[in-house]
Amino acid sequence: MENETNTASKFPYRLGFGLLFGLLGWLVPYLGVNSTLLPAKIQQIAPNQKVQIVALLATIAMVVATIANIIEGALSDRTTSRWGKRNPWIFLGMISTLVCFYFLTKVTTISGIIINWSLFQVALNMMVAPLVAFIADKAPEKYRGSISAFYGVGMNIGTPVGTMIASQYITNVNNGIYIFMVFEIVFTLVGLFLVGNGSNKGETVTKLHGSELIEAFSFPIHGDIRDFYLAVIGKLLFVSAQFIITGYQLYIFTDYMKLSDANATHNLSIMSIILLVAGVAFATIGGPLADKFHSLKLLVAISTLVMGLGVAVPAIDPAPWTMFVYAGLSGAAMGMYNSVDQALNVTVLPNPNSAAKDLGIVNLANSLGQVFGPIVASMIIGAIGYRMMLPAAGIMCLVGAILILMIKKVH
Structure with missing residues (x-):
């Protein structure tokens, strides 16, 4: 079995x-x-x-x-x-x-x-x-x-x-x-x-x-679906906020921070290294921490809040250092989030006999977030510029964290 x-x-x-x-x-x-x-x-x-x-x-x-x-x-x-x-x-x-x-x-x-x-x-x-x-x-x-x-x-x-x-x-x-x-x-x-x-x-x-x-x-309509959909929407907001930055990171350096293409490429490389190191480091410790303290929901919510802080930082100053801070915070957040998110999703499944299908629906938050984030960003950029899309992404994460904390089935 x-x-x-x-x-x-x-x-x-x-x-x-x-x-x-x-x-x-x-x-x-x-x-x-x-x-x-x-x-x-x-x-x-x-x-x-x-x-x-x-x-x-x-x-x-x-x-x-x-x-x-x-x-x-x-x-x-x-x-x-x-x-x-x-x-x-x-x-x-x-x-x-x-x-x-x-x-x-x-x-x-x-x-x-x-x-x-x-x-x-x-x-x-x-x-x-x-x-x-x-x-x-x-x-x-x-x-x-x-x-x-x-x-x-x-x-x-x-x-x-x-x-x-x-x-x-x-x-x-x-x-x-x-x-x-x-x-x-x-x-x-x-x-x-x-x-x-x-x-x-x-x-x-x-x-x-x-x-x-x-x-x-x-989509599931029977069983304990409240927590399931809270997790799905929370994930959608997290991924959307992430891709508000990811989808426009090159243009943030060139159009918002006014860097040359060569400087933008150089800073993108530094940012990618920070993201990789922070992401892998926190992904490694996230799961064991969740098992030790039995705090899946709390770790996912904290990760979402840290992502919110990270995406908002570049609004402070149109300079590369703010993107490096973003990379450190969001890399840590993504690492921690990715390491415990699937465990949270499994726990809130309304029917264990349809695990793959329902987890596939949870995974739609990834696909939709990668599209929804850039659409929101382009609307804000067109209306009021790059700077305001950054705190908007932060607010999305705040709402996502609140939804995760509203889940009752998971500690």
């Missing part, structure tokens, strides 16, 4: 490192290709329309990923096999994404890229939702924060590592994609090996009819 580890007394290191490797297996290739190699390929094919095409791809990807995440997560919840309910989907997702990556090296038209990237989102989400559900399936409750921390460390490593690898292949996109394909195979298979097969063959799966069928593939 997949929940047999709930009675285990030893810390499940294999599960933790399996989650870490499995996450890096899809996250590093996805971020490296999505943020750097895909735009580079688009620039080669259609340099005059690249900005509009990248925006169109992001929108399409968000819509497809939203639908795929819910459906594939729900199907995973209802899978029985000798390899468990999650592993078959993750393995199938790996094979499917590799096929999409391969054909991405062959396409030579924008329409081909759009079709390929839409199919890639379907394939990718076969891995995303089931992987997170391992925390609900296998992590003993007393170690849930620490296991979630492995996931958080991976989240904080994924972005800079993916970008660093991809930046070496901007002029040779196909070779970069091949490197990421090898990376994905190795890390995903190691992750699956470490987690183990966890056979659930023989597990009873209730047949779905009428309203039950609709509920299995939709």
Whole structure:
């Protein structure tokens, strides 16, 4: 049974490192290709329309990923096999994404890229939702924060590592994609090996009819949904505030702080290093702190407040030092938040039998926040300038922290 580890007394290191490797297996290739190699390929094919095409791809990807995440997560919840309910989907997702990556090296038209990237989102989400559900399936409750921390460390490593690898292949996109394909195979298979097969063959799966069928593939409407939606909205505000800065950080240096492109690039590099170091450091300690003090809700709320302070700091002075302070505070906040957030999400699930589907819905806060944040920022910048978007992001975090503290099910 997949929940047999709930009675285990030893810390499940294999599960933790399996989650870490499995996450890096899809996250590093996805971020490296999505943020750097895909735009580079688009620039080669259609340099005059690249900005509009990248925006169109992001929108399409968000819509497809939203639908795929819910459906594939729900199907995973209802899978029985000798390899468990999650592993078959993750393995199938790996094979499917590799096929999409391969054909991405062959396409030579924008329409081909759009079709390929839409199919890639379907394939990718076969891995995303089931992987997170391992925390609900296998992590003993007393170690849930620490296991979630492995996931958080991976989240904080994924972005800079993916970008660093991809930046070496901007002029040779196909070779970069091949490197990421090898990376994905190795890390995903190691992750699956470490987690183990966890056979659930023989597990009873209730047949779905009428309203039950609709509920299995939709947002939860029954059970203890109050805390669930408080967590979802709190996460949405946190991510939105983060991407108010992230989406415009280059322009903050050039347009708000009036730096040259060369100085902006230099300061962006310093900021990225601060974000990485602070993020990984606090992601490492967040989970163990949550388990020790039994304070998931408090740590998530504090992280959200610290993020709010961080995003507001550059409003004090249009100088690079304020962005470095932001990087330190927000890096620490993201590290701590990512390390305990998934444990909080698992705890507020309204129905453990639909863990992957509901965690997929929680994950929508990430996707929507990455779009909602820049939209809010662009509206404020257009109306009253860069300076006021910074405290606005801080207020979003304050509201998010209050919502998290309103959760009753979690200490």
